[in-house]
Amino acid sequence: MNYFRPTSLADALAALASPADRGSPPPRVICGGTDAYADPADRSPAAGWIDIGHLTELQGIAPRDGDLRIGAATRWDVIARSTLIPEALREAARQVGSRQIRVAGSVGGNLCQASPAADGVPPLLTMDARVELSSRRGVRRLRLDEFLLARRRTARAADELLTAVVLPAADTAGRSAFEKCANRDGTALAVVSAAVRLRWSDRGVIAQAAIAIGAASEVPVRLRALEQRLEGARPEFLSRLIDEARWSELTPIDDVRGSAGLRRHLARVAVERACARCLPEAVHG
Numbered sequence: 001m002n003y004f005r006p007t008s009l010a011d012a013l014a015a016l017a018s019p020a021d022r023g024s025p026p027p028r029v030i031c032g033g034t035d036a037y038a039d040p041a042d043r044s045p046a047a048g049w050i051d052i053g054h055l056t057e058l059q060g061i062a063p064r065d066g067d068l069r070i071g072a073a074t075r076w077d078v079i080a081r082s083t084l085i086p087e088a089l090r091e092a093a094r095q096v097g098s099r100q101i102r103v104a105g106s107v108g109g110n111l112c113q114a115s116p117a118a119d120g121v122p123p124l125l126t127m128d129a130r131v132e133l134s135s136r137r138g139v140r141r142l143r144l145d146e147f148l149l150a151r152r153r154t155a156r157a158a159d160e161l162l163t164a165v166v167l168p169a170a171d172t173a174g175r176s177a178f179e180k181c182a183n184r185d186g187t188a189l190a191v192v193s194a195a196v197r198l199r200w201s202d203r204g205v206i207a208q209a210a211i212a213i214g215a216a217s218e219v220p221v222r223l224r225a226l227e228q229r230l231e232g233a234r235p236e237f238l239s240r241l242i243d244e245a246r247w248s249e250l251t252p253i254d255d256v257r258g259s260a261g262l263r264r265h266l267a268r269v270a271v272e273r274a275c276a277r278c279l280p281e282a283v284h285g
Contacts, residue, residue: 002027002048009057009134009163015050016159017136026158031058031073031109034101053106058163061085068167072108072132076120079107086167088123088176088195088274095119095180098187108162111144114152117215121148122195123178125222126210128171132164133157141166148219174199174208175278179270183257190215191258194270198230198278206230211271216252216263223249226271235279242272 004027006012019026030036031053052058058073061082068084079085080093080102096102096110096119110118111131121144129144133156144165147155156162176197182188193214201207209230214220226245233241245268252263 003051004048005051006055009052009055009161012050012052012055012161013134013136013159016161019158029112029161031106032075032101032104034097034105035109035113052161053104058108058161063169066169068169068172070107070165070167072111072162072164073106074108076102076105076107076110079120086123086127086172086176086197088126088178088197089120091178092119092123092180092193092195095178101187107165111147111165112154112156112162114148114150114154114219116151116218116220117190117193118220119178119180119190119193119214121220122193122212122214123176124165124167125212125220126176126195126197127167128210130166130168131162132166133160134163135160139163145219145222151218171210172197175280177274177277179274181266181270189257192216192252192263192266192270193220194267194274196271196274196278198275200280204234204280206233211274213250213267213271216250216267218251221249223247223271225249230275238275239272242268242275 004015027048027050029050029052053073055073059071061070061074061084076093076096080090107120110120124144130141131144131147133140142155149155174197178195180190180193182190195212197210198206199208209227211223211227212220229241229245252260254260
């Protein structure tokens with residue numbers, strides 16, 4: 001098996017472009033390697049690996065052009081401790097596996113793995129996150145919901161790297177919270193997860209609502225219909241509006257971690273709990 005550890009982003013992109021030009025199988029890109037080592041059957045030894053986890057060009061969190069840019073190789077532990085990151089994403093980062101996973105695993109690797117239960121995806125969806133995809137052909141940006149196509153499938157081309165996650169400043173405003181429902185305390189995959197971001201008006205009603213659910217569909221999804229129901233609502237009506245919602249965007253499955261019915265119930269519970277933590281100061285106080 002070939003293992004390549006490029007010293008620059010340009011070298012990494014060149015290595016990805018070369019097999020594509022020859023029509024050969026693309027190498028597997030690894031960053032922290034946490035998913036690759038957990039699933040050895042998913043390795044691709046014939047094509048080899050490209051390890052980009054050490055590239056400084058892909059690390060760090062910083063404002064840029066009015067947005068917040070998170071390098072794709074930024075570790076979950078760094079995200080969990082950053083004061084620049086909205087609360088819901090920090091909460092999700094603290095629940096990504098054990099500490100050993102969080103100091104090795106990266107946000108870009110997690111998104112490219114495209115797990116329906118990925119903890120970081122629901123908060124990023126509520127912030128209208130974009131992913132930056134780079135190749136020798138140029139750079140393009142996609143909304144995260146355009147990038148995640150299906151379970152374990154993304155819109156990344158064989159010669160592209162996910163180089164950054166971009167959070168538009170206008171879509172990080174308000175209060176946010178993350179709730180994870182699992183079968184045990186500690187390190188566990190989510191049976192259902194929910195992220196909520198609520199921006200309140202001066203009149204004490206919801207000016208903007210963003211709600212996303214993980215592990216209850218083939219990919220995590222925004223609940224657009226529920227968001228519209230909540231906008232303009234006062235805090236005392238949230239519980240009733242959530243209970244009466246149809247939740248048609250969800251398509252949960254039955255598996256060893258929970259039934260479809262349980263997932264639908266937990267989605268309501270998680271959203272209601274997250275909304276309760278996003279109430280304005282006057283209500284909290």
